[in-house]
Amino acid sequence: MGSTIIRTDGIFKEFSDVYVLKNISVEIKKGEIFGIIGENGAGKSTFTKVLNGIFTPTKGKIFFEEKPVKIRDTIIAKNLSIATIPQEVNLINTLKVYENILLGNELTGRFFLLNKREMTQEVKDLFKSLETEIDPQEKISNLSIAQKRMVEIAKAISQNPKVLIMDEPTESLTFHEINILFSLMKRLKERGVTIIYISHKLKEIKDICDRVMILRDGDFISLNKITEIDENEMARRMVGRELNTIFPPKVVPKEETVLRAEGLIVDGLLHNISFGLKRGEILGFAGLIGSGRTELAEAIIGIRKINQGKIFIKERECRINSPEDAVRHKIGYLSEDRQGIGILRNFNVKNNITLTSLPQYCNSLGLIDVKREIKKVHFYGDTFEIKAHSIYTKLEFLSGGNQQKVSLAKILDPEPKILILDELTKGIDVGTKRDIYKFIHNLAISGLSCILISSELEEIIGMSNRVIVMHNGRITGVLEGDKINEEEIMFYATGLKG
């Protein structure tokens, strides 16, 4: 370790008036493993995307080997020998393993024909160094997620990078594969390769990194040698902020249990999930990306097949095989994927809000009572203060916050008794958040029960009567009372406890 390979000087990154990176100045040294940690939305991925050319910084300078550079696109990054293993697997399913790894770096023989034998051999050697047994001739679509990840890693390494960015590379890897990856990282480090390593798993950071940078809400919090900081301190610094007063007071739920899950198993995703939800309760579900919270919600509403276990509604066992069944059992689900699942962009406000509840507005011939529909939509428009030109405005012309209000109205219109809210306030400004929290609070008082899935700990803590923490498809902790705090949740979510 010695000379600096990358130096950033006052990097800012702005997305539509929101700064996701604020004044980041760091020096990354040659041959070190540089960890970056922070909560979801802290700016970790954005920071690395500024370095690999996916984003250009709004302000600030980047120096590569002490020379100022402008990394305007990924090709410039590639020429600087900066390689990235992305957070999501990004391979072409219809091509073979070796074709994917050497995509854009094909070996050609005579007459510009591809030298397939040599290409296969090269990839075989590469896998050998990775101690991985994947057939270079296999099609990507036949591989497991973990194998795909290894291919992605091999692809990045095949480019002989000077800097290797890894964004959550151990996600969905088994313990064995993680060990191989770590020993490989150490070997690369000995060869002088610099590794920028993002992870939610604090223990991994502690094990493998030389230094760790902590970001929070786009701000630089600290940069320490790994020997100077322990995991507890990391967790504290990641979340350390005061709770705002945007949350309404909590109400004590009734004793009656309205929803109970018993030993739910979804193969490979959920392991033995049991919990109960009381009438009027707001039950928070905390956990990191990939902890299985959304999958649990999807299992409850009948999108995912439950392999084992039972669901009881008001202590009566019931089978929910489709969202239709879920609505019939008075369960409403607000998806985290607003654009993909929550709203119809080319439908207007009215038709979006009444989409699920439409049967209520129809006579036996299926004719819609539009007057009643309009009246109801105006009611939601007033309660949620939905800002739209009219109820006939298409959703694509609404802001994200207003779209979210529409999707909330949409799931409330069938008058559910149980709400599953997945990332309720994703991408929503503070003012709107407060409105929505207050509304949810009022619903809880009226006897509605809520499962609140959120990556914003602040929200989980401020709203929930109890908090269930998940890690790798398992419930690792159930927190109540003053146990509901950010550090405690982080311990269970990162797998340090539980």
Next chain:
Amino acid sequence: MKKLNYERYGSLFILILLFIISSIASPYFLQLQNILNILRQVSYTGIIALGMTFVIIGGGIDLSVGSMTALVGGIIILVLNHFGGGIGAIIISILFGLLLGIIGGTINGLLITKGRIAPFIVTLGTMAIFRSLTLYIISAGEFRSKSEIFPSIGMGSFLFIPIPIWIFIGLAIVFHIILNNTRYGRYICAIGSNEKVAQYAAINVDRVRVISYIIVGISVAISSFLLSSRLNSISSSNAGLNFELDAISAVVIGGTSMAGGSGYISGAVFGAILLGIINNMLNMLGVSPYLQGTVKGLLIIGAVLLQRGKR
């Protein structure tokens, strides 16, 4: 409305424009008999286009409608002859025809939804099957009706307007109401717009899809009944030939997006009439029949370009 909706009214504008040009170009065009002729001619594919609108809004396509027209029409005549060709026989044959249309649509719909095969492939297959069955039943010949009163429906008029036109207009009104004022219409738009959203909104996506193919099957049955009645026969090799192209063209010219999600029954009506007027004018002006396809093709592409460009 401050901004004109070209998607919706584009076909009407072109229709009016074409109407004006045609009446200047040929003095015969505006004669009532000619107009009624055009309307009657377009009503057969027009009726199919009405049903096709639902399928296309739902993000699908049905290529089998032409062959299905021949098969259903042929069997209608067989049934008619079997029961003696009287009024009772006509009623039985139309019911039989509707049943066949529903079955044909259900087969297409189930293969697409439960079989998870692309609509294009499924209906390409059934298109070949339906045509082949038609040819086989009558050994590539003609289904001839023995009934003497049967042609009076397809040839007949009510209040001076040919019966097929009445049915075309009546069906257009019913389908317009289904699309715009019923739950079903809202659901098929939702599915065409984003299937996943529809699924999460507790809509039975498969059922709604299958019904759209049944709707087009019913349209085909009505159309083939009128067609066989008009001709009092069905040619196994020629009946319904290229109906799928005319029906799809009418829908697309009418502003319904091939990507699904929204569409207009009125547009399909305008589109069908537009195609009819063009045929009529090209004939009157003595344009080579070989070139008529070129004009039609240009019109389809032009109409879609216009709608896209003004958006």
